[in-house]
Amino acid sequence: MTALGFLYPGHSAEDDYPRIEQLLGSDIRLDVVHTDIGTDAHRVDALREMGSAERLAAGVDELRMVGAESVVWACTSGSFVYGWEGAHEQVRTLAVTAGMPASSTSFAFVHALRELGVHKVAVGATYPEDIAELFADFLRAGGVEVTSVRGAGIVTAAEVATWGEAEIHLLAREADAPDAEALLLPDTALHTAAHIPALEKELGKPVLTANQVTVWEGLRLADRRVNAPMMGSLFTREPLVQV
Structure with a gap:
C-alpha cells in the first residue's frame, strides 16, 4: 500500500480525491487533510495567507x-502566488516540517507538462484575470510557453465548487487555442476528475486539471506509476527518457 498525503484548503472539490482513488484501481491510498482557508478570496493577500507555513504545518501531524509517504499542498493559487522562488521555499519548508518529500499543485503542473513533453499550453482559469496571469507567469518561469489565458473572474472557491460539467466544458472551449499542445484547468476547487476523458476527446489534446496533477505529483514523489486511462493522457503515457 502506498499512502499519499494532501493538504487541501477548506472544503470545495475534495470529493475528487476518493473518486480518483477509485479510478486508480491499485494499492494507492489518498489521505486528505483540510487546512484552514482563512478568507475565501482569489486575492493575492488572501492566497498568500492561505499558503503560509503556519497554516500548512497545522496539517502535517495527521498525515x-x-x-503518508509524500505530501502535496493541493492548492494552485496558494502556491504560484508566491512566485517561482517563493513557491520553492514554500515546499522546502513543508518538506522539512513534514519529514517527507513535498510539492504543490503549481509544481505538479510543470512536472506533468515535462512528463508529457508539452511546451505550449492554453490556460482556462476560474480565477480573476490578474490571478490567472500570475499562474501564467509561474508556468513561464518553469519553461512553459503560454499561448493564451482565459480567466472566468470567480472570486471564491465556494462558487467554483458549484460548477458542473456544462460550465467546465464551456471554459475549456473558450480557453483552448489552436497552437496549444495541452489545456490547463488550474483550480483545485473545480470538480474535474469525472470529466477528463470527455474534455480530452472534445479538444483533441491532453487536458491537465488541478486535482488530477496533484495526485500524479504525489505518486511521482513516492516513485509510483499507475496506468489509469480514465484519468487522462497523463496517466496513460510511458515516462519520457531523459537524455
Missing part, C-alpha cells in the same frame, strides 16, 4: 500519523 504523518496515517503513514
Whole structure:
C-alpha cells in the first residue's frame, strides 16, 4: 500500500480525491487533510495567507500519523502566488516540517507538462484575470510557453465548487487555442476528475486539471506509476527518457 498525503484548503472539490482513488484501481491510498482557508478570496493577500507555513504545518501531524509517504499542498493559487522562488521555499519548508518529500499543485503542473513533453499550453482559469496571469507567469518561469489565458473572474472557491460539467466544458472551449499542445484547468476547487476523458476527446489534446496533477505529483514523489486511462493522457503515457 502506498499512502499519499494532501493538504487541501477548506472544503470545495475534495470529493475528487476518493473518486480518483477509485479510478486508480491499485494499492494507492489518498489521505486528505483540510487546512484552514482563512478568507475565501482569489486575492493575492488572501492566497498568500492561505499558503503560509503556519497554516500548512497545522496539517502535517495527521498525515504523518496515517503513514503518508509524500505530501502535496493541493492548492494552485496558494502556491504560484508566491512566485517561482517563493513557491520553492514554500515546499522546502513543508518538506522539512513534514519529514517527507513535498510539492504543490503549481509544481505538479510543470512536472506533468515535462512528463508529457508539452511546451505550449492554453490556460482556462476560474480565477480573476490578474490571478490567472500570475499562474501564467509561474508556468513561464518553469519553461512553459503560454499561448493564451482565459480567466472566468470567480472570486471564491465556494462558487467554483458549484460548477458542473456544462460550465467546465464551456471554459475549456473558450480557453483552448489552436497552437496549444495541452489545456490547463488550474483550480483545485473545480470538480474535474469525472470529466477528463470527455474534455480530452472534445479538444483533441491532453487536458491537465488541478486535482488530477496533484495526485500524479504525489505518486511521482513516492516513485509510483499507475496506468489509469480514465484519468487522462497523463496517466496513460510511458515516462519520457531523459537524455
